[in-house]
Amino acid sequence: MADKKQAEFTKWFGPLLNALRELGGSARPKEVVEAIAKSENVPDIQREEIMKSGILRFDNQVAWARQYLVWEGLLDNVKKGVWTLSSKGQDTHLSLEDSRKLFLKWVEIHQKARKDKNSKKNIEKLQDEQGPEEVEHEIAPSLLEVLQTVSPIGFEHICKRLLREHGFENVFVTQASRDGGIDGYGTLELNPFVSMKVLFQCKRYQGTVSRSQVGDFRNAMIGRADKGIILTTGTFSEDAKREASREGAPPIELIDGKKLVELFEKVELGVKPKIVYEVDYNFFEKFIKK
Missing domain, CATH: 3.40.1350.10 (Trna Endonuclease; Chain: A, domain 1)
Structure with a gap:
């Protein structure tokens, strides 16, 4: 089951890049999800599957695909709420095998960065249960749960x-x-x-x-x-x-x-803002390599 979910997750790397190219290089997450679902003929039953957290599994998998593409430098990580192809991403086409290698590459980088032998297992678990924006900082209970x-x-x-x-x-x-x-x-x-x-x-x-x-x-x-x-x-x-x-x-x-x-x-209704810094793994990649 874990391998199946992982395969589904990496499956969206290439289609995500293709969708952004079709949408002119940038788009909002909802537009990208809709474009991928249409181009890949994703059935309604798959799109409507909900995880324990209440998040749609398909949307969450696409969000994770986006996160890995950001780490690889194929997407820019600038404006919140808009996904944008980088110049590198514009010319990159990923097969399923390419996507698998990209995934394993960043799992290894995370393992070294965190010095945790169980990082790969932990990352796969997080991909199934959370969105990428929740990995470094969990809020319990969440606003939605309240x-x-x-x-x-x-x-x-x-x-x-x-x-x-x-x-x-x-x-x-x-x-x-x-x-x-x-x-x-x-x-x-x-x-x-x-x-x-x-x-x-x-x-x-x-x-x-x-x-x-x-x-x-x-x-x-x-x-x-x-x-x-x-x-x-x-x-x-x-x-x-x-x-x-x-x-x-x-x-x-x-x-x-x-x-x-x-x-x-x-509008900051019922919530208090706080600053959270996300590690730019793409910046540190060249220093981590052997």
Whole structure:
């Protein structure tokens, strides 16, 4: 099983480089993940698989692939939230064998850097259970774990506060017995002349929001607002994502657990910022080699 997961993880090295080339050399993580899934015909069931941490396994594997490519100098590690090919990466094409060798190379470098004979085993375990940004510094419990422990009504009021912090006005949570599938509403001013009414639904989940649930929310909001938002501490199925953006139907924004955490961090709501320095292994590589 470990070998299978490792093979899956290294499998995305080449497709990730190819996806960035197709996207013009840089893109946001979500765009890259979507491009790889499309080019490699990744089935929905694989894309929807969730790890114990609540993270999508496929997304996590792609994120790990990106981390190794950064260490190799094939991707730049400059702007957060944007993955960018380096000049070296632009001209690099990786086969499965190339990817395997690259992986083993950096495992060896980490072993030497940490002077830990079990580094390889530890790294493989981390790749299965965490995202690359969590390796050097774990937060226990995480923001997402805390959000999953609040009461359903508490989560609704937290989401109300989050929407206000992001520019929404006149935000209200509806009464539970009279919500009709709508947990709250608010107004978003697009510019001094145009504003829109937005309805929102909050799902404090650890699982997956289905297509039917997105459809039910849309039916509840038709004729009542210009746009809808579903916020969850879980994830959305691929069918749910397609339903939310279905042509000819009122648009619905989907905010999953990962995006939810990013929105809290952006306005520093319920979290305190701290500086964390990440080791640039690519810089030290030439000094570690024999």
